[in-house]
Structures are given as C-alpha cells and as structure tokens.
Amino acid sequence: MCHLFTEKTPEIDLKGLSIENISMRFDLKDGKSIQALKDISLEIGEGQIITVLGPSGCGKTTLLNIIAGFLAPTEGQVVLNDQTVLGPGAERGMVFQQGALFEWMNVRSNVAFGPRMKGMPKAEQNEKVQHLLEVVGLHDFEDKAVYELSGGMQQRVALARCLANDPDVILMDEPLGALDALTREKMQGLVLKLWKETGKTIMLITHSVEEAVLLGERLLVLAPRPGRILKEYKLPYAEMGSGMDLREVKKSEGYIETRDEILSIIWEMEEEIMGRVENN
C-alpha cells in the first residue's frame, strides 16, 4: 500500500459525504419547468466507491455538478465533513471526460496545478508530480505536452492532477467515456487500484453498465423525469477487482446475472423514453 496519502486522521465519523433531500428544478422560458432531480438522499461513507448509472437525461451529471458545487440545488443540501457545500472547492476533486486538461501546460504543470494554487513550494510540487505520475503509470512524462499524449494517457494525467490536490472526494464524470474498449478496461483497473491505494471516496458517473458493476461498491440506478434513485445495489466486484484481473472478475459468480438485470432495467427505461417521444 502507498502511504503518501495518509494525511487523514482516524476520527470517528463526521467524515463522508451526505446528500440530503436534494431537488432540482429548472424554470424554462415558456413558463414550464423541469424537475431534473427529486428528493435524492444519499450517504456515502469515507473511502467508498459508488457508481451512478441511468438513461440519458436522468440527471446524473446534474447531481454530480451539485455535489461539486457548480450548481445550487433548489431544495436540500450537500454536506461534506460536516460542512455544507456552497461552491466548488479543492476538497472535492473532479475528473472529466477528455478535454479538461490545460493544453498550454506540460504534463508536470497540469498535475502540479492544484498544489501550485495552494502555494506549495516548487521542489515539493515536483516530488509530488513525479510520484503521482509513477502511480498512474506515466513515469518520465513530466515534460511532454498534453496534446502529444493519447486519450488514455491524458486521462491518466487527469487522474494524477486530481490526486495531487489530495481531495476528500473524487467526482468522476464519465472519465473513460471517450476511450476505446481496450484502453478503457486498463483504465478501469487503474481507477480501482487508485481507490484501494489512496482510500479516497469516489463517485463515478458512467453510461456503461459493465463499468458501473465492475467499479461500484455501491451502484445507484437513477430513473428520469423526475430524476430519482430507482434502485441501489451493493456489489463485491470492486473489492475483488482491486486485487485481481478485471477479466477474471467478470467470470466470477453472479456477475453476469447482476449486469444483465441492471441492463434490462436501463433498457426498459430507455424504451419508455423512446415511446414517450414517439407518442408525442
């Protein structure tokens, strides 16, 4: 195990992320309004990895943006470590889909961005960058320009950039969505490895049922209109995957059944949405 992230004190639990009765309502210009989220409540314990799945338009990204502090909910609140979230903050790190790196900086400056904002001394920054790049498997890539890297490598940099700030919670918004299948599988392994090694609380949004099942200790299925939690699963595969090849995990008992069950739930919802569109 890696001990570079052991700034946490083993206090009794005021830690963790709690989402209390969040509702989100957008008023449209024509007087109608959209209920994007309704009464979402959720407790995420420290060090948990939770994946969120749902058909398009169910409010996954809205929920993540509320937790990140980019949106204020119309009702309810998000509390992290006993503090209400009022805006974006360094204790909640974000990993986006490709394209959120700063192209005008090399890999080192991208990863060191957070520490630099905190005013960390240069030497310490460099040490941190070097270590994190090793962790994400980009040893000796410090001086490369980010636009020279492949998509998978760029997402490794994005993970390292997020970790460099040592956040309490890492929010991932379809971080692997734009990668090809092989790279994606490798990156899923990396996410699990980082989760285990750092003990961070991670919330990951994805479109891929397989990814959600593999990476989530807990898996939330959201339903649309209004966006709400339809079902929650507790799954063993993340724990297994952190010590085992993911392809082996997929062969383990119950995996396929769970995946297919969730898949048919999502399918049904998608069909319903399609039907609604057609009937209109």
Add this chain to the structure above:
Amino acid sequence: MAILLIYIIVFIIAFYVVHIATKMMTAQKDYTSLKTVTFGDESAVSPNRPASIISVLAIFMIWGAFTGSKLMPFHAPGPFIGETSFTYTAINAEGETDDAEVIVTVYDIQSGKTPSKMKIDPGTGFAKNDTANIVAWRSGLIKVKRNDVGSKEDGYKVIAINGQEISPSSEIFIDDARIYMTAKGTLSFTPEKGWQMQPIWLPSPEAVWSRLVLVASEGYKTFTLVEHLGWSLIRVVVGFLAGALIGIPLGYAMGLSGWFRGWFDPIVEFMRPVPPLALIPLVIIWFGIGEEGKIILLFLASLWIMTISARAGVSGVKISKIHAAYSLGASKRQIMRLVIVPNSLPEIFTGARVSMGVCWGTVVAAELVAAQKGAGMMIINASKFQMTDLVIMGIVLIGVIGYSIDILMRIAENYLVPWKGK
C-alpha cells in the same frame, strides 16, 4: 488578349511536359501514388513544385518578352525603329502629277536622343522631297505639301502613297507604318507598334530593378526607400498595437461580463463591417493628414478584429476546463491568468494575423490619399509622373512586406501557441 492566350498555351504545354517528364523519371511508390481514387480526395492533392517554379518563370518571361527585356533571348516583335520612306503622288491645280519621297526617322524617346533634322535633296518637279522624325509608339502629322510648289492653290492634293490611292479620311498601310489622311488632306504617320508594351505602361524587369537600385541609393522625394517603407511599417505596428492593447481587454470584458457585452455589442457589431477605407475621409477631416490620423485609422482597423477575436477566445473556453480549475482550488484571478488567457491565445493570434493584413492594406490606401512619406505615397506620387517602373517596384515591395509579415506572424504563432488546432 494575345498575352492571355500565350499564358494559357504556356500553362498547357508545361502541364504536359512536366507530366511526361515525371512519368519517365519516377517509379515512385509512396502512399499517395498507390491510391486509385484521387479525384475528390483532398489529401491526395499536394502542390506540384515544378508547376510553381514554371508559373513564376512564365510570368517573368512573358513580362520580359513583351517589354523587350535584355534578359530575354526572345521577344515579341517590337515597335519599328529606324528609317523608312515612302513616295507620294501629288496633283496640282493644272492637273499635272509629280512624285516625291519622304524619309521618316522613327526613334525611341526613352533613349534620350532626338535625331537631328536631315538635309536632303528636294528633288525635281513641283512636289519636293521631305523628312520627318516620329517617336516610336506614337504618330505624327507629316505636312508633305508644305515645301511643294503651288501647294497653296486650290486643287493641289496628294492622291497616292507608294502608288496606292488615298483620299481624305482614309488610311493605307505601307511597310512599317500606317498612313492616314485627315479630312483636310494632311498625312498622319503611325509607325508599326509591334506587340511590345510601351515602357510607360509596363517597363521591363531590368528597368524596375534599376529603379529599385536607384531609389534605394538616392531615395525618393526627400526620403530614402527604407524611410518610406519603414514609416508605413511603423504606422502599421503602432496602430495594430494600439488596437490590440484596447481591443483584447475589451474582448475579454465582453466575454466575461454581460454588462460589457450588452454595452459594446451594438458598437462592435456595427463598426466591424465598416471597411476601414471608408473611414479615411472622416479621419482626415477630424485629424488631418499627419501621423495622428493614420495611426487612429489603423487603430480602428485592428480594434474591432482584436476585440472580436479576444471575445471568441474567451467564449471558446471549455466549461470543463473552468470547472476543473475551480475544483483544483483556483481563484478567479488565477483562472483568468492560467486558464482563460492562455486558452484564448490561439484565437487572438488568428485575429492578429488578420488584423496585420488589414492594417497593411489600410496604411497603403491611406498613404495613397495623403502622405508625405510611405510606400503608398511613393507609388501614387510616381504614378503622377508616369514613373511606371517605380509604381511596379513599389507594388512588388508592398507585396513582399505583406507576405513577410504574415510569415513572421505564423512563425510566432507556431512558437507561442503550439497547441493550436490540436
């Protein structure tokens, strides 16, 4: 028309010659040459370098051939220069006819030598021999009757040239010339003009070059060539910098604040389509024809372009980059400095390139209207004195400088914003 036709023929011949030559030489098997579909595949089209070279050579060769350049081994037929003669037949009041010879010297006025009046034997009979000096490419009246005996009497007239009959308001052709008889019976002599351009319309390449050498060493109108071009450049740089200095912050403000965008949108959107040249009269009325007016004009030319490009640069920043920076603990000021400004640089560089081009065009136009020095002033002044060689030299230099500015901007762009388009 003839020149256009020749150009097209050169184009076609070069096309076939180069294609046959490359076919004979190469057994090249690069990726493109193996493509079976090339028509419509843009990536299979790369500029044919021999074509570029022949294209430039063809322009110079046609230029040289049609201006009698000494650098060219062959020329289009030039104007007739030298001595020629014709015989005219006159009839007097009594109805008698007599012949006399006219010796015409056609000379090139550019050479600076005017031929001296020739002395000839007037000959016998009542019609007397004549001489005349005519400038090449022009025409002249030859009053052949002036020294003839009895030419003042009614009925005395010229009836034939070299045996061909001629009457008032008609023309005949002899070797090397066309002779037209005016309504009053005077002969107008137009020597053969050939196919070449008069130097006053298009000087030869070496004339332009020697004018360049002369102007470079002696200057033109109290300023040296470097001063003329330098002043134009300084105006462009100062005007552009002033425009960028105001325009970029204004564009940022418009990209970041609704109030600024609302306030300046109508102004910017209105001023943007107004060509800077249309502002010249107003700028002259307000600021006169001095440096101040020109720099303000160039400032206005670049201001809107820079404002719009800076605004586009800010608007183009991906929201996930901003969100990422906030999540990493950056303050507004840090986001401005480390995310928004660098993210907008590619757009600003594009704007700067466009703006420099527009400024260069505008400064030349402004100097055409009024200036004591500058590239535009030099060529407009030269045109007033029919110094076509200087006009062409100036146009070439203006083109070279404009092109160099763009190349320099592109080099700076590659160096400063290497991530552009990636």
